[in-house]
Amino acid sequence: xxxxxxxxxxxxxxxxxxxxxxxxxxxxxxxxxxxxxxxxxxxxxxxxxxxxxxxxxxxxxxxxxxxxxxxxxxxxxxxxxxxxxxxxxxxxxxxxxxxxxxxxxxxxxxxxxxxxxxxxxxxxxxxxxxxxxxxxxxxxxxxxxxxxxxxxxxxxxxxxxxxxxxxxxxxxxxxxxxxxxxxxxxxxxxxxxxxxxxxxxxxxxxxxxxxxxxxxxxxxxxxxxxxxxxxxxxxxxxxxxxxxxxxxxxxxxxxxxxxxxxxxxxxxxxxxxxxxxxxxxxxxxxxxxxxxxxxxxxxxxxxxxxxxxxxxxxxxxxxxxxxxxxxxxxxxxxxxxxxxxxxxxxxxxxxxxxxxxxxxxxxxxxxxxxxx
Amino acid sequence: xxxxxxxxxxxxxxxxxxxxxxxxxxxxxxxxxxxxxxxxxxxxxxxxxxxxxxxxxxxxxxxxxxxxxxxxxxxxxxxxxxxxxxxxxxxxxxxxxxxxxxxxxxxxxxxxxxxxxxxxxxxxxxxxxxxxxxxxxxxxxxxxxxxxxxxxxxxxxxxxxxxxxxxxxxxxxxxxxxxxxxxxxxxxxxxxxxxxxxxxxxxxxxxxxxxxxxxxxxxxxxxxxxxxxxxxxxxxxxxxxxxxxxxxxxxxxxxxxxxxxxxxxxxxxx
Amino acid sequence: xxxxxxxxxxxxxxxxxxxxxxxxxxxxxxxxxxxxxxxxxxxxxxxxxxxxxxxxxxxxxxxxxxxxxxxxxxxxxxxxxxxxxxxxxxxxxxxxxxxxxxxxxxxxxxxxxxxxxxxxxxxxxxxxxxxxxxxxxxxxxxxxxxxxxxxxxxxxxxxxxxxxxxxxxxxxxxxxxxxxxxxxxxxxxxxxxxxxxxxxxxxxxxxxxxxxxxxxxxxxxxxxxxxxxxxxxxxxxxxxxxxxxxxxxxxxxxxxxxxxxxxxxxxxxxx
Numbered sequence: 001x002x003x004x005x006x007x008x009x010x011x012x013x014x015x016x017x018x019x020x021x022x023x024x025x026x027x028x029x030x031x032x033x034x035x036x037x038x039x040x041x042x043x044x045x046x047x048x049x050x051x052x053x054x055x056x057x058x059x060x061x062x063x064x065x066x067x068x069x070x071x072x073x074x075x076x077x078x079x080x081x082x083x084x085x086x087x088x089x090x091x092x093x094x095x096x097x098x099x100x101x102x103x104x105x106x107x108x109x110x111x112x113x114x115x116x117x118x119x120x121x122x123x124x125x126x127x128x129x130x131x132x133x134x135x136x137x138x139x140x141x142x143x144x145x146x147x148x149x150x151x152x153x154x155x156x157x158x159x160x161x162x163x164x165x166x167x168x169x170x171x172x173x174x175x176x177x178x179x180x181x182x183x184x185x186x187x188x189x190x191x192x193x194x195x196x197x198x199x200x201x202x203x204x205x206x207x208x209x210x211x212x213x214x215x216x217x218x219x220x221x222x223x224x225x226x227x228x229x230x231x232x233x234x235x236x237x238x239x240x241x242x243x244x245x246x247x248x249x250x251x252x253x254x255x256x257x258x259x260x261x262x263x264x265x266x267x268x269x270x271x272x273x274x275x276x277x278x279x280x281x282x283x284x285x286x287x288x289x290x291x292x293x294x295x296x297x298x299x300x301x302x303x304x305x306x307x308x309x310x311x312x313x314x315x316x317x318x319x320x321x322x323x324x325x326x327x328x329x330x331x332x333x334x335x336x337x338x339x340x341x342x343x344x345x346x347x348x349x350x351x352x353x354x355x356x357x358x359x360x361x362x363x364x365x366x367x368x369x370x371x372x
Numbered sequence: 373x374x375x376x377x378x379x380x381x382x383x384x385x386x387x388x389x390x391x392x393x394x395x396x397x398x399x400x401x402x403x404x405x406x407x408x409x410x411x412x413x414x415x416x417x418x419x420x421x422x423x424x425x426x427x428x429x430x431x432x433x434x435x436x437x438x439x440x441x442x443x444x445x446x447x448x449x450x451x452x453x454x455x456x457x458x459x460x461x462x463x464x465x466x467x468x469x470x471x472x473x474x475x476x477x478x479x480x481x482x483x484x485x486x487x488x489x490x491x492x493x494x495x496x497x498x499x500x501x502x503x504x505x506x507x508x509x510x511x512x513x514x515x516x517x518x519x520x521x522x523x524x525x526x527x528x529x530x531x532x533x534x535x536x537x538x539x540x541x542x543x544x545x546x547x548x549x550x551x552x553x554x555x556x557x558x559x560x561x562x563x564x565x566x567x568x569x570x571x572x573x574x575x576x577x578x579x580x581x582x583x584x585x586x587x588x589x590x591x592x593x594x595x596x597x598x599x600x601x602x603x604x605x606x607x608x609x610x611x612x613x614x615x616x617x618x619x620x621x622x623x624x625x626x627x628x629x630x631x632x633x634x635x636x637x638x639x640x641x642x
Numbered sequence: 643x644x645x646x647x648x649x650x651x652x653x654x655x656x657x658x659x660x661x662x663x664x665x666x667x668x669x670x671x672x673x674x675x676x677x678x679x680x681x682x683x684x685x686x687x688x689x690x691x692x693x694x695x696x697x698x699x700x701x702x703x704x705x706x707x708x709x710x711x712x713x714x715x716x717x718x719x720x721x722x723x724x725x726x727x728x729x730x731x732x733x734x735x736x737x738x739x740x741x742x743x744x745x746x747x748x749x750x751x752x753x754x755x756x757x758x759x760x761x762x763x764x765x766x767x768x769x770x771x772x773x774x775x776x777x778x779x780x781x782x783x784x785x786x787x788x789x790x791x792x793x794x795x796x797x798x799x800x801x802x803x804x805x806x807x808x809x810x811x812x813x814x815x816x817x818x819x820x821x822x823x824x825x826x827x828x829x830x831x832x833x834x835x836x837x838x839x840x841x842x843x844x845x846x847x848x849x850x851x852x853x854x855x856x857x858x859x860x861x862x863x864x865x866x867x868x869x870x871x872x873x874x875x876x877x878x879x880x881x882x883x884x885x886x887x888x889x890x891x892x893x894x895x896x897x898x899x900x901x902x903x904x905x906x907x908x909x910x911x912x913x
Contacts, residue, residue, distance in 0.1 A: 004449075007449060014446065055594065059876075071590040249413055253418060364873055371865055393743060484888075485888060486851065519656075621745070625745065
């Protein structure tokens, strides 16, 4: 028992270190893992003489749960589009006074994105969220096997839903699907011309049989892009940002880029946005942060670190003029122009199916049945 | 001392143990290789580097999460060991029926799925938010860790109490020693091994936990396992995590093996 | 020492708040249809329990039982002999050897899971030494990794029990001319059964209710009950179904413990 005293001393010292970090003026930021350039955080802290306390999560759902539980007074959160809508409906976020943002102007965002927000997102969303990054859903594929690229480009979403398009290779090719039910079912809906925001049970009738036949080798979230880069998976359905994220990573690791990306003719778009949750105590600092992220130079730094497509036109122009990125943009034009003229819709928040079952449970059950 | 006979059977036994050790250490070896690999993705081995070891000290979110892990684990271990021992003494003194009921309750955190324990604590703690606003973070994580480790301490100590000679305590008090002093000076030292093994188990479970810590973290406080879990997908997390883990393994190996070698040297000298 | 029973009161209160209350809360939630923890809009419903026998959940239960069960049995078949060998050996550094076997548990479990991923995916760092396995998504990979993660938890209690076992019984048996094999089964094994019980609990429970190993090494394809519960609590926020399934898991486990304690007459000890 007395030996425990030896443990008590380091315990107390370390505990003090943990408890004493944090000043009176803090910005509580709720973000995705590795979704902001750390140097920007330091820059913000120095410019505004504050400490940024950032919590990271792996999904919009985690963000929702953390804000809802009212545990931490988050000042800024960066949820995905449909989650912004859910938070808006459940009165969890503050209306933004856009006049407070000196860097803000109505037409500063990518036209495609602005169009989507005006036409297929909830009304007044411009006053509740500020876009952070965006993109489209796409097929990332490995270039190690030559037949893969041609098949993907020729067959669009069938390349991920129907093995027979690979002809003689239909059993060798390794396919991966997003394991988040919402996105895992999207490919099927898109391919069959069904509205991705449908809540009709009847629209999903053939989903289980089709996807079961596809016999996916991997169901994962962000692991898909890693395994495609490694060569363990050949084709995966995932977000555009994952491609560039992995591209940057592989480049920095001096690995050959043996994977590429294709945006199918029918796709959906997404964006993540900054919101100020009602839990915010330091709202003025929150506005400062949003304003800070709307500054072209800061956003440019962030874009080149994270790899997702920039939402600001000024950043797009800066990338075009930057010699370091000319090659990248000419090879992958969808980096700055994700939709490439294709039509797309955003994900909306859906609560229930038309038969009353919870939307997410319904989708999760479908996916579970596919996996069984 | 019986002489060691080298037989076929003892060679096979040694081989068996050797293979098992090899398989158990395989992931640790891979982690070490990944920690010196200059590639961040860990897909291929592109060269040897020690930059990840340096990064442990420069990456603030990483080292803060490590410090938090140790702060919580050490504190929770001390608290669980101390209070758990007294609780065990109390439980041991109960009547058989009462004791069985309490042990049943005590075992539930042990038997429960971690995610259920995590959610349970989160529910209870969030009820206290209106009362103590900045409660979450370090304190809730600590309470959670104490909660799920104390049962193990109790389960380690109670068998030792059962083995204790009941007359020992009575004899001590008969000699005029006051009850708590008797407890502290006589009873507790004799159940020492139970307390130590309970504490060891508590520390082990606490330092590695990510599920329960996830639900009870907040206010920017996060532990090492959570730090990894959140990054497990998004981008590759920096190999500095592998570096830290390898360092830790080496340090523990040294702590465990050096006393043994010293003991061997002493015995050989005698 | 009976005067000390009052020392247990704080702990009992602690347990009531942190164990009994949440259990009650989960029981209530399982009979309702609510929006996560918001009880104002909740309505009573038996739907959750009614869906218990849905094929998906039964599959998940079966997967958990199968994988955790096989892993536990393998752990016993490997772990107990190791403890026995080391305990009976006359090595000077028995304790150090056991510590070496236990050490891996202080290495972060998530990192070890990633390491197994690297080993089981065909293209990875181990190709540099000419090895390649394509085992992600197979039961084998999940079971193998589970065994390596939890084997030390089987070795520790069995070794402890074997070490402090009174060897004079064994010696007496030999002196009476009983064969080694028979002595083992009639004396050693029963006397060390408590250690095996501890080991089973320390291995089977986390293995059957965890979700990380199957998520990463099962390629997302193998669903265990831990994955299902995780989805309910963290993705769809259906605390009602999550609570219901959690209660079922607890009931099954408590039931099994009660059954097994009929074998172990001495009582409540687990470690």
